Amino acid sequence: MIKPVPSEYKxxxxxxxxxxxxxxxxxxxxxxxxRKDKKPYVFLEGPPTAxxxxxxxxxxxxxxxxxxxxxxxxxxxxxxxxxxxxxxxLPVEIEVEKKLGLESKQDIEKYGVEKFNExxxxxxxxYEQAWIDMTERVGFWIDMKNPYITLKNEYIESVWWxxxxxxxxxxxxxxxxxxxxxxxxxTVLSAHEVAQGYKKVKEPSIFVKFKIKNENAxxxxxxxxxxxxISNVALAVHPDEYYVKIKYEGETLILAEERAYHLLKDSxxxxxxxxxxxxxxxxxxxxxxxxxxxxxxxWYVICADFVTMDEGTGIVHIAPAFGEEDYEAGxxxxxxxxxLARKNGTFKDEVExxxxxxxxxxxxxxIKYLQEKGFLAGEREYTHExxxxxxxxxxxxxxxxxSWFIAMSKLKEKLVENNNNIxxxxxxxxxxxxxxxxxxxxxxxxxxxxxxxxxxxxxxxxNCGETICIGSIEELKKLSENFPENYDLHKPxxxxxxxxxxxxxxxxxxxxxxxxCWYDSGSAFFAQWHxxxxxQQKFKKNYPVDFxxxxxxxxxxxxxxxxxxxx
Ligand SMILES: [Zn+2]
Ligand SMILES: [Zn+2]
Numbered sequence: 001m002i003k004p005v006p007s008e009y010k011x012x013x014x015x016x017x018x019x020x021x022x023x024x025x026x027x028x029x030x031x032x033x034x035r036k037d038k039k040p041y042v043f044l045e046g047p048p049t050a051x052x053x054x055x056x057x058x059x060x061x062x063x064x065x066x067x068x069x070x071x072x073x074x075x076x077x078x079x080x081x082x083x084x085x086x087x088x089x090l091p092v093e094i095e096v097e098k099k100l101g102l103e104s105k106q107d108i109e110k111y112g113v114e115k116f117n118e119x120x121x122x123x124x125x126x127y128e129q130a131w132i133d134m135t136e137r138v139g140f141w142i143d144m145k146n147p148y149i150t151l152k153n154e155y156i157e158s159v160w161w162x163x164x165x166x167x168x169x170x171x172x173x174x175x176x177x178x179x180x181x182x183x184x185x186x187t188v189l190s191a192h193e194v195a196q197g198y199k200k201v202k203e204p205s206i207f208v209k210f211k212i213k214n215e216n217a218x219x220x221x222x223x224x225x226x227x228x229x230i231s232n233v234a235l236a237v238h239p240d241e242y243y244v245k246i247k248y249e250g251e252t253l254i255l256a257e258e259r260a261y262h263l264l265k266d267s268x269x270x271x272x273x274x275x276x277x278x279x280x281x282x283x284x285x286x287x288x289x290x291x292x293x294x295x296x297x298x299w300y301v302i303c304a305d306f307v308t309m310d311e312g313t314g315i316v317h318i319a320p321a322f323g324e325e326d327y328e329a330g331x332x333x334x335x336x337x338x339x340l341a342r343k344n345g346t347f348k349d350e351v352e353x354x355x356x357x358x359x360x361x362x363x364x365x366x367i368k369y370l371q372e373k374g375f376l377a378g379e380r381e382y383t384h385e386x387x388x389x390x391x392x393x394x395x396x397x398x399x400x401x402x403s404w405f406i407a408m409s410k411l412k413e414k415l416v417e418n419n420n421n422i423x424x425x426x427x428x429x430x431x432x433x434x435x436x437x438x439x440x441x442x443x444x445x446x447x448x449x450x451x452x453x454x455x456x457x458x459x460x461x462x463n464c465g466e467t468i469c470i471g472s473i474e475e476l477k478k479l480s481e482n483f484p485e486n487y488d489l490h491k492p493x494x495x496x497x498x499x500x501x502x503x504x505x506x507x508x509x510x511x512x513x514x515x516x517c518w519y520d521s522g523s524a525f526f527a528q529w530h531x532x533x534x535x536q537q538k539f540k541k542n543y544p545v546d547f548x549x550x551x552x553x554x555x556x557x558x559x560x561x562x563x564x565x566x567x
Contacts, residue, residue, distance in 0.1 A: 019136060028141040031073055032080050041077035043069055044545045044562075045142060047084035047150065047521050050128045051092050062140040065549045070141065072547075083135075083147040084524055087124040088453040089517030090190065096120050096452075103391060104185040113451050113492045120452040121151065121490075148528035150454070150520040156489045157473050158527035159520060160457045162565060164471030171407045172458075172469065176337055176400040177445045178324040182389040183345030183358075183397055188449065189389070197390040205382035206367055207313065209253070209375050210235060213284040217245065217252035219301070222312030224382050225322070226366045227359040230289050230351055231338040232299075234318040236329060237277035239303035241314060245273035253377075254280070256314020263313070277314075278303060288375055291350045294336035302333045321400040337400055345397055360395055404447040404456060404513065406564075412441050414567050422563075437560065444564065446515050453514030455494040463506035472533065479508075522561025 022028060043065070048058065073079045096119045102108050108116050132144050149155060166172050179188045206226055209218040219235055237243060242257040247270040255263075257274065280301045287299045306325050307316050320330030321339040330337065340348050341359050349355045353369070354362040370376040387396045408415070415438045424430040447456050457470040470476050477483045480497040487493055491514065499508040520527075525545055529535040548562070 015137075015139070019139065022139075023136070028143075031141070032078065035073065035076065035078040038076055038078040040541060041069075041072045041079045042542045042544070042546045043079060043081055044525055044548050045082060045084050046548060047086035047148070047524060048131065049086045049089075049091060050125050050131055051095055051123050053127050054131055054134045059134065059138050061549060062135060062138055066138075066140045068547060068549065081142040082528065083142045083144040084521075084528060085124070085128075085147055085149045086517060086521045087121075087149060087151040088514070088520055090448070090450060092120050092124060093450060093452050096123055099123070105187055108451060117452050117490050117492075124151065148524065150517070150524075150527075151490070153473070153487070153489050154530040154533070155520075155523075155527045156454050157533060158530055159454050159515075159523045161471045161532060162523055162526070163457060163515075164469050166406055167458075167469035167471075171410065172446070173405055173407060174402060175405050175443070176320075176327060177403040177405075178320075178322070178327045178398055178400050180387060180396045181343070181399040181401070182392065182394055183343065184392050184394040185389060186343065188401065189396065193390055194387045194396065197388040197393075197396070198385045199388055200383060201386045202381050202383050203386070204363060204367060205380055206370070206376060207378040208288070208317070208370060209251075209377050210285040210288065212254075213286055217254060218377075219285055219315050220253045220255040220313045220377060221315040221317045223317050224384065226363045226370075227341075228319040228322045229317060229366065229370075230291065230347070230354075231319040231321045231340050232287065232289065232317050233294060233320065233330070233335045233338055234298065234300060234302050234333065235285065236302050236304040236307050236316040236318050237280050238305065238307040238309070238314065239276065239278040239281070241277050241307070241309060242274060243277050243280065243314065244271060245275075246271055254315070256309055258309045259312065259314045277307075288370070288373075291340060291352070292338060294338055296334060296336040298336050298338075302329055302335075304329045322398050324398065327400060339400055341397070341399070343399070345394075359397070401449070403445045404458070404511065406444040406446050408441045408444050408564060411564075411567050412438070415441060415563060418563060418567050434560070438563075444516070444519075446519060447511070447513035448516055449512070450514055451491055453490075453517055454520055455489060455491060456511050456513045456515050458511045459499050459508040460511065461501035461504065461506055461508050464501060464504045466501050466503045466508075468502065468508075518561040519565065522565045525562065525566065 045065075048054070069079050069081060096116065097103070097108070100111065100116075100119065102111055135142060135144060163172065180194045181188050203224055204226065205222065205224045208221050208223065208229065210221060211218055221235055223229065238256070243254055244257045244260050245252060245254050246260060248264065248267070252272065256277075260269070281303050283301045285299055285301070302318065304316070304325070307314060318326045318329060318335070320327040320335055320337045321341070327337070329335070340351050342348055345358050346356050347354050347359060347362065354365060367376065367379065388394065389396055419430065419435060419438055422430065424434070458467060459470065460467045470479075476497070479499045479502065481500065482498050495510055495512065500506070501508050525543060526532075526539055529539045529542070531539040
């Protein structure tokens with residue numbers, strides 16, 4: 001029987017009718033069930049966070065996913081689709097901080113980590129219904145009744161298992177990461193937060209002379225942060241630029257040719273020599289400050305491409321504790337990290353003349369000292385943009401924090417190889433945006449000094465220093481004396497467990513961090529099945545994944561973490 005065609009087209013009404021029909025007759029469920037014996041087509045849903053409302057971008061990716069999955073279903077494949085929720089991380093914590101009126105980590109600790117994390121857990125699903133409604137309304141077929149959730153004990157256990165795999169391959173290590181940090185609030189700021197707080201400031205910039213070892217000549221360096229000279233361990237030059245040795249006002253100085261031309265164009269100086277920066281590499285100089293003895297060779301010239309001829313002298317003073325580029329260069333040359341500032345922004349006791357002083361307040365005093373000792377070659381006011389804390393207006397410091405890393409750089413070859421086996425649409429991403437990213441892969445800073453996240457499963461013995469990585473709940477139970485029947489693996493529970501050192505039976509302490517929530521979502525392909533503790537068959541059937549689809553910003557986010565962890 002043919003129904004009469006309505007004279008008016010009302011898409012909204014019609015769609016609602018169809019959705020109702022789908023829901024009442026369980027069409028999606030049937031479409032999956034009926035093809036159970038057919039060839040599987042494996043889809044992995046990138047988990048959104050339900051503590052934020054869905055936006056139009058989410059609608060777009062959901063529809064694109066649906067088109068492919070629906071096509072594959074109609075083509076006869078068995079296409080189960082399981083929803084997932086990403087539940088950890090800073091965005092959740094920030095929401096809760098706002099709601100509770102907390103402004104710093106001290107505030108959170110005062111409020112109580114247990115109560116705070118309880119709030120985080122509750123807020124995670126604030127907009128779940130909105131997501132479910134949106135998903136149904138746009139006609140995206142996915143099983144939302146039975147999603148995987150990254151905050152569950154089982155999920156966390158699978159993540160731990162994978163971390164232990166990395167641990168056993170010696171890919172987890174503790175290093176430093178240089179981050180923008182507010183000394184007053186005691187927090188690291190995200191790139192987004194830093195961007196909010198730039199202000200134009202006038203600060204002293206100084207020209208400093210470093211005496212070359214066994215030679216009556218000086219390197220002329222320039223810096224806008226005199227206080228970081230305390231932690232200087234090297235000087236950087238550009239390997240391909242020309243440098244000159246000149247006689248100026250009775251002294252022999254080395255600086256970049258181009259900079260000499262700019263700085264001294266109205267003065268008389270005698271040119272003694274001219275050479276490429278590369279020739280200065282490893283040349284040693286005498287330190288101005290040596291409050292502590294570095295644990296590695298320091299105080300020599302290194303080459304770095306980030307040295308520019310735009311300002312300064314073409315010779316950059318390097319303090320790996322206080323700059324990201326400095327730190328990277330320091331790793332390349334195996335320079336020591338001399339960290340002489342406390343997290344609250346004051347100098348440590350070793351810095352005798354200025355101990356306990358806020359580092360930036362020490363600038364004028366350090367300049368005066370340099371002048372008295374004859375190291376100061378010039379001073380000029382310098383106007384530049386400097387980041388301040390958007391919360392409390394303190395100047396931010398770039399600070400080397402201890403952090404746990406995954407040595408992705410050791411896996412570069414494999415990453416490139418595995419990427420070659422992925423079919424990207426659009427194809428140019430494979431070797432473009434994503435390919436560039438992995439060819440230049442950096443070690444993954446895994447740990448976060450926060451509260452709401454998968455706890456880092458690493459414990460250290462207070463007595464003998466033995467460090468262990470726990471890979472399962474069973475293992476944890478065996479080593480701890482007070483493991484209860486009901487538990488939730490998040491902080492603070494995990495930190496209150498009493499673990500005994502397997503070597504000397506003393507007490508152990510957990511590394512207090514949680515892990516980057518990108519690692520959580522990147523583990524979805526096995527952790528959603530609680531693999532390898534359960535569902536071994538299911539995992540095997542669902543790996544490798546045939547199809548994932550997300551927005552472009554995910555190429556360096558979720559796509560990368562998936563590839564990284566599976567490698
Ligand atoms: Zn602050
Ligand atoms: Zn021990």
